Amino acid sequence: xxxxxxxxxxxxxxxxxxxxxxxxxxxxxxxxxxLMVALxxxxxxxxxxxxxxxxxxxxxxxxxxxxxxVVYYGVALVGLDVDAWLAVAIAFTxxxxxxxxxxxxxxIQAVPKGQTEAAKALGLHYVSRVRDVILPxxxxxxxxxxxxxxxxxxxxxxxxxxxxxxxxxxxxxxxxNQTFRPLTVFAIVGLIYFLICWPLSLWGARxxxxxxxxxx
Amino acid sequence: MPQSVxxxxxxxxxxxxxxxxxxxxxxxxxxxxxxxxxxxxLCGPSGSGKSTLIRCINHLEEIQEGKITVEGxxxxxxxxxxxxxxxxxxxxxxxxxxxxxxxxLENCIxxxxxxxxxxxxxxxxxxxxxxxxxxxxxxxxxxxxxLSGGQQQxxxxxxxxxxxxxxxxxxxxxxxxxPEMVKEVLDTMIGLARDGMTMxxxxxxxxxxxxxxxxxxxxxxxEIIEEGPPEEFFRNxQHxxxxxxxxxxxxxx
Numbered sequence: 001x002x003x004x005x006x007x008x009x010x011x012x013x014x015x016x017x018x019x020x021x022x023x024x025x026x027x028x029x030x031x032x033x034x035l036m037v038a039l040x041x042x043x044x045x046x047x048x049x050x051x052x053x054x055x056x057x058x059x060x061x062x063x064x065x066x067x068x069x070v071v072y073y074g075v076a077l078v079g080l081d082v083d084a085w086l087a088v089a090i091a092f093t094x095x096x097x098x099x100x101x102x103x104x105x106x107x108i109q110a111v112p113k114g115q116t117e118a119a120k121a122l123g124l125h126y127v128s129r130v131r132d133v134i135l136p137x138x139x140x141x142x143x144x145x146x147x148x149x150x151x152x153x154x155x156x157x158x159x160x161x162x163x164x165x166x167x168x169x170x171x172x173x174x175x176x177n178q179t180f181r182p183l184t185v186f187a188i189v190g191l192i193y194f195l196i197c198w199p200l201s202l203w204g205a206r207x208x209x210x211x212x213x214x215x216x
Numbered sequence: 217m218p219q220s221v222x223x224x225x226x227x228x229x230x231x232x233x234x235x236x237x238x239x240x241x242x243x244x245x246x247x248x249x250x251x252x253x254x255x256x257x258l259c260g261p262s263g264s265g266k267s268t269l270i271r272c273i274n275h276l277e278e279i280q281e282g283k284i285t286v287e288g289x290x291x292x293x294x295x296x297x298x299x300x301x302x303x304x305x306x307x308x309x310x311x312x313x314x315x316x317x318x319x320x321l322e323n324c325i326x327x328x329x330x331x332x333x334x335x336x337x338x339x340x341x342x343x344x345x346x347x348x349x350x351x352x353x354x355x356x357x358x359x360x361x362x363l364s365g366g367q368q369q370x371x372x373x374x375x376x377x378x379x380x381x382x383x384x385x386x387x388x389x390x391x392x393x394x395p396e397m398v399k400e401v402l403d404t405m406i407g408l409a410r411d412g413m414t415m416x417x418x419x420x421x422x423x424x425x426x427x428x429x430x431x432x433x434x435x436x437x438x439e440i441i442e443e444g445p446p447e448e449f450f451r452n453x454q455h456x457x458x459x460x461x462x463x464x465x466x467x468x469x
Contacts, residue, residue: 114313120302121276121307122302122327122331123299124326124327124330125299132330
């Protein structure tokens with residue numbers, strides 16, 4: 001049995017780098033498109049409402065693993081030769097957009113109707129109503145759920161291993177195969193995930209408490 | 217007298233306005249004209265359509281029938297007429313609806329900066345002027361939640377005034393207030409009326425109606441039942457429903 005030394009740890013940290021990169025891509029892409037989804041869901045336009053409701057239903061109702069497969073092999077089938085990175089970035093963005101879109105829709109709808117009415121009565125247009133009045137309140141309401149999803153997303157990136165990404169979990173598997181110390185290796189891998197996700201969860205819980213005291 | 221017509225063009229005119237919520241008939245061919253500088257008090261039992269009526273004037277509600285004209289602009293569903301009307305007409309709500317994440321001053325400067333493209337310094341100067349007028353300038357840097365209900369409502373009045381509207385709509389502005397705070401808001405409104413603001417107030421404050429209204433309009437079941445100068449309206453109500461309503465409301469005051 002080989003021991004776990006500096007090289008193995010370094011390899012795991014390389015994997016962690018990709019885990020964080022995938023999370024960031026998913027969260028930023030999902031943030032941008034999720035915001036659009038949330039706005040479309042709460043728009044006065046019925047067609048937009050229905051289209052985004054369908055999109056959310058599909059991506060919330062199917063496994064992320066399947067979504068990764070479909071996008072990864074799907075784009076290849078269409079004859080497009082895209083980088084694995086791009087395919088995975090698209091898949092995570094689509095996935096995160098659906099979830100963040102739905103979370104933020106809830107936040108937007110939790111802002112009292114009187115806020116929109118007051119903004120309208122003042123003559124503010126849609127963009128200003130959304131940017132200055134609704135979103136600052138909605139995102140605050142949705143912060144705990146958003147952080148919760150971010151934690152899920154970090155762990156969800158391990159599924160990218162299926163299309164060849166050596167992120168943290170896959171790196172752990174490789175090191176484990178080389179050293180024959182699966183328990184130690186996966187304990188380390190688990191600890192790394194935990195050290196990243198736990199503070200986020202604490203932050204989420206704190207955000208939720210401050211919301212509750214604010215509404216009292 | 218056709219030659220003097222322009223002087224008598226009403227600031228706000230509703231002609232045959234009808235509105236339904238599904239099958240519910242909320243407004244039935246309502247006619248109402250408000251001259252520049254005129255103060256109207258709109259009263260009636262709950263569900264009589266008085267709030268709906270003033271919410272139609274600035275297009276928070278859409279009408280299905282009739283015509284609303286504000287300062288010569290006929291309100292249709294186009295964004296440009298809605299914008300034009302909202303620029304001229306300010307509104308104060310029962311529940312204040314201040315923006316909770318902004319200070320009082322920020323609440324006041326948002327619309328002048330976004331809608332009128334006013335520079336920040338100018339918008340702040342305007343805001344301070346109106347906050348002074350409603351006597352809460354010292355609260356300018358606080359958040360709405362730090363103020364009492366009466367102060368919040370006065371801030372909401374100042375916020376609407378910052379757009380320098382030609383008319384103000386008040387939708388039960390004192391109904392959500394504790395009794396001891398009603399007076400400070402009414403005093404602010406009386407001051408505004410004295411300065412010549414055109415006002416339509418939905419309120420049950422009959423003392424206020426007596427003091428400032430040029431006309432009291434009584435609504436029931438989505439219709440205007442009767443209207444008249446306050447003296448006449450209170451002393452000699454013509455309609456049975458008006459008498460019943462007044463009997464009830466005056467018994468409680």
